[in-house]
Amino acid sequence: MSLKGQNIIRAKQTNRSRVLQSLLRYGPTSRQHIAEMTQLTSATISHLTAELIEEGLIREVGYLQEEEKK
Numbered sequence: 650m651s652l653k654g655q656n657i658i659r660a661k662q663t664n665r666s667r668v669l670q671s672l673l674r675y676g677p678t679s680r681q682h683i684a685e686m687t688q689l690t691s692a693t694i695s696h697l698t699a700e701l702i703e704e705g706l707i708r709e710v711g712y713l714q715e716e717e718k719k
Contacts, residue, residue, distance in 0.1 A: 661697075664689055668697050669706070677710055 667687040672678070675686065684694045701707045 664693060665697055665701070668694065668701065672707060 664687070667689065668683055671683050671686045675682075678686075680691065680694045680698060683689075683698070684691050687694070689697075698707065698709075702709060
């Protein structure tokens with residue numbers, strides 16, 4: 650494996666970790682809010698959350714109003 654491939658894998662692992670840490674810290678929230686907290690793009694969040702849902706690490710609970718969480 651080339652160094653470039655290793656960097657991509659490491660970046661993906663780091664991003665997954667950031668998403669999971671945000672969810673552990675703040676609880677259920679929107680993809681948009683996760684993107685803001687992690688400073689990752691919406692596309693990255695959508696891709697990572699889809700993978701995490703498929704792996705059974707997180708689940709989608711439906712519509713959540715941010716005001717209700719406060």
